[in-house]
Amino acid sequence: MTEPALAIADLQGFYGESHVLHGVALEVAQGEVVTIIGRNGAGKSTTMRAIMGLLKKREGSIRIRGHETIGMVSEKIARLGLGYVPEERGIYGSLDVMDNLLLPPRLGPGGMSLDEIYKLFPNLLERRRSQGTRLSGGEQQMLAIGRVLRTGADLFLLDEPTEGLAPVIVQQIGVAIGAMKAKGHTMVLVEQNFRFASKIADRHYVMEHGRIVDVIAREDVAASAGRIKAYLGV
Amino acid sequence: MSTQALFGQLLIGLINGSFYAMMSLGLAIIFGLLGVTNIAQGAFYMMGAVFSWLMLRELGIGYFYALLLAPIAVGLVGAAVEKLLLSRIYKLDHMYGLLLTFGILMFIQGMFVYWLQTAGRPYPVPRELAGGFNLGFMYLPKYRAWVVLASLVICFATWFAIEKTPLGRSLRAATENPALTRAFGVNVPALMTIGFGAGVALAGAAGVLAAPIYTVSPLMGADLIIVVFAIIVIGGMGSILGSIITSLSLGLLEGLAKVVYPQGSNMVVFVIMIAVLLIKPAGLLGRER
Numbered sequence: 451m452t453e454p455a456l457a458i459a460d461l462q463g464f465y466g467e468s469h470v471l472h473g474v475a476l477e478v479a480q481g482e483v484v485t486i487i488g489r490n491g492a493g494k495s496t497t498m499r500a501i502m503g504l505l506k507k508r509e510g511s512i513r514i515r516g517h518e519t520i521g522m523v524s525e526k527i528a529r530l531g532l533g534y535v536p537e538e539r540g541i542y543g544s545l546d547v548m549d550n551l552l553l554p555p556r557l558g559p560g561g562m563s564l565d566e567i568y569k570l571f572p573n574l575l576e577r578r579r580s581q582g583t584r585l586s587g588g589e590q591q592m593l594a595i596g597r598v599l600r601t602g603a604d605l606f607l608l609d610e611p612t613e614g615l616a617p618v619i620v621q622q623i624g625v626a627i628g629a630m631k632a633k634g635h636t637m638v639l640v641e642q643n644f645r646f647a648s649k650i651a652d653r654h655y656v657m658e659h660g661r662i663v664d665v666i667a668r669e670d671v672a673a674s675a676g677r678i679k680a681y682l683g684v
Numbered sequence: 685m686s687t688q689a690l691f692g693q694l695l696i697g698l699i700n701g702s703f704y705a706m707m708s709l710g711l712a713i714i715f716g717l718l719g720v721t722n723i724a725q726g727a728f729y730m731m732g733a734v735f736s737w738l739m740l741r742e743l744g745i746g747y748f749y750a751l752l753l754a755p756i757a758v759g760l761v762g763a764a765v766e767k768l769l770l771s772r773i774y775k776l777d778h779m780y781g782l783l784l785t786f787g788i789l790m791f792i793q794g795m796f797v798y799w800l801q802t803a804g805r806p807y808p809v810p811r812e813l814a815g816g817f818n819l820g821f822m823y824l825p826k827y828r829a830w831v832v833l834a835s836l837v838i839c840f841a842t843w844f845a846i847e848k849t850p851l852g853r854s855l856r857a858a859t860e861n862p863a864l865t866r867a868f869g870v871n872v873p874a875l876m877t878i879g880f881g882a883g884v885a886l887a888g889a890a891g892v893l894a895a896p897i898y899t900v901s902p903l904m905g906a907d908l909i910i911v912v913f914a915i916i917v918i919g920g921m922g923s924i925l926g927s928i929i930t931s932l933s934l935g936l937l938e939g940l941a942k943v944v945y946p947q948g949s950n951m952v953v954f955v956i957m958i959a960v961l962l963i964k965p966a967g968l969l970g971r972e973r
Contacts, residue, residue: 502867528869540864544856552850553857554868601869 453516455480455605455636456501463493463500463660464507470496472660473510478605478638480515483631485639485647488657489683494640495537497657498609501638502534503527514605530605531558533598537609537640541590543583547574550582550593554601560633561602570626571596588619595626606630606637612646620646644682656681690943691822697939698932699828699897702835703729703890705931707912708919709842710886712927716859717879720770720781724789725912726905728884732758732891734796737807737900747810751834751892758888763881770880771873796902804899831893838889839928842882846924855879914957920970930968 456478463471471493478484486494499505501512503524512519514530528534533554542550551564551574568575571592577585585593591611598606611627612620620643627650630637641647647654648671656664656678664681666674707725714722735757736750745753765788773780809827816825846852857865858872858879866872891905898904912931919930934953941949948955960968 504863504867524863524866525869525871528867534867536864536867540861542857542860544860545853549853549856553853553865553870555870557869598868 452480453513454478455482455515456638457511457513458497458501459511459513461497461500461508461510461512463496463505463509465496465505466507470660471500471508474500474657474660474662476655476662478636481634481636482653483637483639483651484653484655485641485651486655486657487641487644487647487678488681492657493660494657495609496660498534498536498607498638498640501527501607502532528554529557531603533557533601533603533606535591535594535598535606535608535611537613539590539594541582541585541593543581545582546579547582547585547593548578551578551597551600554597556600556602558602558604560604562596562599564600567596567599570599570629571622588615588622591615591619591623592626595623599626599630604635606635608637609640610642611639612641612643624649642682644678654678687821688823693939693942694936695822695824695828695939696942697936699831699935700938701932701935702832703894703908704912704915704935705839705928706835706886706890706893707908708916708927708931709839709924710883711912711916712921712924713842713846713855713879713886714883715921717855718766718770718774718781718876719778720785720880721778722785722880722883723782723909724765724785724792725884725887726909727789727792728758728762728887728905729891729894729908730796730902730905731761731792732888733807733895733898733900733904734800734891734902735888736892736895737805740807747892747896751889754892755885755888758891759881759885762884763877765884766877766880771876774876793902793906800902802901802903804901804904807895807900809896827896831897834893835890838886842886843924843928851878911953914953916967917957918953918960918967920967923969926969 454477458474458476461471461474462469474493474497486497488494496505500508503519503522508520510520514532517530519527519530542553545553551567573589574592574596577589582593595611611623615623624646631650639647639651652668654666655662656666658681666678707729711722711725714720732754735754736747739745739750739753769784769788770781773784813827813830816823846855854865854870854875858870858875862872915931915934916927918934919926938949938952941952
C-alpha cells in the first residue's frame with residue numbers, strides 16, 4: 451500500500467496557553483481532494499497552520515508521504531512539496547506581482563511556468579509590475595494560488611480560497627482548482643462555501659471544537675444535506 | 685569667508701555623509717531582517733579599518749585588495765556573531781538585541797584596545813589616489829573624491845542587490861513576513877546570517893575607506909556610531925534609499941555648520957534629531973507602526 455499524502459493523528463495544538471486542537475485525525479490519499487468544513491473558530495485554519503509548522507506549539511503526528519513532520523521547521527516541511535495558500539493570502543507589499551510569483555523556491559518537478567500562470571490568470575500578467583498589496587482581493591487570491599503553482603508542489607493547502615470574492619472570480623478560482631485536481635495534485639481545502647467545495651472535493655471532513663467529528667464522502671453529500679446544514683449552522 | 689573654506693567643509697561633509705550612508709544602510713538591513721538594533725556597527729567599522737591596516741603591515745596587501753578583503757573578513761566575523769549569539773535571542777524583546785550588541789561592541793573594542801592600544805596609526809593614501817585637482821574654486825584631493833564615488837557605488841550596488849536580485853527578493857520577503865516566507869521553503873535563518881554579515885560588511889567597507897583619512901584606532905567607531913544613530917532616528921528605519929539620502933544631506937549640513945557656526949557643528953545633527961522626534965517621531969521617511 452502506498453503512503454497517504456497526508457496523515458494526521460492525535461494532533462494537539464495550542465495558541466499560548468489555550469488549547470485549540472484536540473486530537474485532530476485525518477488522512478488524505480495521493481491525488482485526493484478533501485475539504486475541512488465547519489463553523490468559524492472550529493480550528494480549520496489552525497490545522498492548516500499546524501501542518502505548515504506555522505503553529506509553534508503542536509503535538510501528535512503529522513506525516514507527509516510517510517515523513518514525520520511534527521518536529522520540523524517550516525522550511526523543511528515546505529520542501530517536502532507543500533504549497534500553502536494562507537487565509538490572509540500573504541501577499542508581500544514589498545514585492546511586485548512578478549516577484550511575489552517568483553519568491554517561493556522550486557520544490558519539485560512539474561511546476562507551471564510564469565506564462566502558464568498568466569494564461570490561467572490574465573489579470574496577473576496585466577498587473578505584473580504592480581505592488582502585490584495594491585491588487586484587488588480577487589487578484590490577490592489569484593496571486594496567492596498562482597504563486598504555489600509555480601513551485602512544483604504536489605500537496606496543496608488552500609485556506610478559504612473563495613472567501614469574500616465576487617461570483618465571477620470564484621468561478622475563475624474554481625477553474626484553477628479544477629485544473630490542479632485534473633493534474634492529479636493532492637489538495638486540502640478549508641472552505642465556508644459548501645456549494646463550491648462540494649463540486650470538487652472527494653470527501654469532506656467536518657470539524658467542531660478542535661476535532662474531526664464526521665466524514666462525508668462525495669456520493670453521500672446529497673443524502674446528508676440536513677446533517678451538513680446542521681454542522682455549518684446555516 | 686572664502687569659497688575655498690566653504691567648499692572644503694562641504695566636501696568633508698559629503699565624505700562624512702558617505703560614511704554615515706554606508707553605516708546606516710547596513711543598520712537598516714539588519715534592523716529590518718533581524719529586528720536587532722546593532723549598536724556594535726561602529727566596532728565593525730573600526731574592524732574594517734584595522735583589518736586593512738594589518739593586511740598592509742603584516743602581509744603587504746595593498747589598499748585596493750584590502751577594500752575587497754577586509755569587508756569580507758568583517759562580514760564573516762559578523763556571520764559568526766549572528767550564528768553563535770544573535771540567533772539565540774530573536775524570540776525575546778528587541779531590547780535584548782540592543783543589549784547583546786552593546787556587549788559585543790564592548791568586547792570587540794576592548795579586545796582591539798588590549799591588542800593595539802588606543803594610539804592612532806596612520807594609513808597611507810594609495811599612490812594611485814595621491815594628489816588632487818585644482819578646480820579653481822577649491823582644491824579637491826583625489827582620495828576624497830574617490831571616497832565619495834566609491835561609497836555611492838557601494839550604496840547603489842547594495843540597493844540593486846536588494847531590489848533587483850533573487851537573493852534581495854527573498855530578503856525583502858523575509859523582512860516583511862518571515863514566518864510565511866519560511867512556509868514557502870525559504871531558509872530564513874540562513875538569510876538572517878547573510879543579512880547580518882552583509883550589514884556589518886558595509887560598515888567594514890566604510891572603515892577601509894576611512895582608514896587613509898582618519899587615523900586607524902580601536903576607538904574610531906565610537907563617536908561615529910552615535911551620529912549614525914541620530915541620523916537613523918531622523919530618517920526613520922523605513923527605506924534603503926531614504927537612509928542614503930538622509931545620511932548624505934546631514935553630512936552636508938554638518939559641513940555647512942562648520943563654516944557658518946563652527947561651535948555648533950557637532951550639535952546640529954542632534955538638534956535636528958530632537959526637532960524630528962517632537963514633530964514626527966517615526967522619522968522623516970519612516971512609517972508609523
